Amino acid sequence: MKVIVFADVTDPWAYIGSTRFERAAAMFSILTGEPVELTFRAFQGEPDEPSEGRLLMEALAERLGGRDKVELINAQVTAAARITGIDLNFDEAVQANSFDAWRLLTWADESGPGFQRDLAHQLWRAHFLEGADIGDHFTLATRAALVGLELETAEALLSSTEYADEVRTQVETGRSLGVTQLPYVAVEGQWTLTGIQSQNDYVQALHQIYTEWKGSAAPEA
Known part of the structure; x- marks a missing residue:
């Protein structure tokens, strides 16, 4: 089954939900023998987010109206994580603005199996655990190299506008689909799973979708 996951590398719920879905997909494949081909696509919740090296908590407190509110939300996210x-x-x-990160991730998707997923998780960890600025080109290029991508090619890509149109198209596609919660999972272009769910719920949903998908593909008598 082919699956597209709309996510963002600066969204903690996308990080958590995507991780759960990946694990569920692996379990589903073990149980059924059906491979799941997963591709990440960009959906920027804050497309105009600046990359200025400012602490995220300060920016969120200003945007949401106080540090207490931000800390409450972060506590909920941290517990789920x-x-x-x-x-x-x-x-x-x-x-950080994730636009350049998505240009790199789009290239990684074309570079061979596994590169995009590994890079996405590198960027999530960099942003949410290590305090790295994933709007910075050097940070992005070195993370790409860590997953086996060519450093010089990554640097050249980031210095250009390559894949910019592709990322904009991905974001616009997400908007046209009505994406409001991340991750947004689209299976075979017909079934969707919106927002974070438990790993078990993802497994059950994949089984149900698989049954419907195979049923719709069965030849008529």
Whole structure:
């Protein structure tokens, strides 16, 4: 089954939900023998987010109306992440625009199996755990190199406007689909799973979709 996951590398719910879905897809494949081909696509919730090296907590407090509200939201996210086995460190997270990260991720998707997924998780960890600025080109290029992509090619790509149109198209596609919650999972272009769910719920949903998908593909008697 082919699956597209709309996400963002600066969205913690997308990080948590995508991780749960990937694990569910792996379990589903083990149980059924049906491979799941997963591709990430960009959906920027804050497309005009600046990349200025400012602490994320300060920016969110200003946007949402106070640090207390931000800390309450972050506590909920951190608890959900902990259940999933993900560590978050909001105190050191840096505000960043993810547009260039998505240009790199789009290239990674064309570079061979596994590169995009590995890079996405590198960027999520960099942003939410290590306090790295994923709006910075050097940070992006070195993370690409860590997953086996060519450093010089990554640097050249980031210095250009390559894949910019592709990323804009991905974001516009998400808007046309009515994406409001991340992750947004589209299976075989027909079935959708919106927002974060438990790993078990994802497994059950994949089984149901698989049954319907195979049923619709069966030849008529």
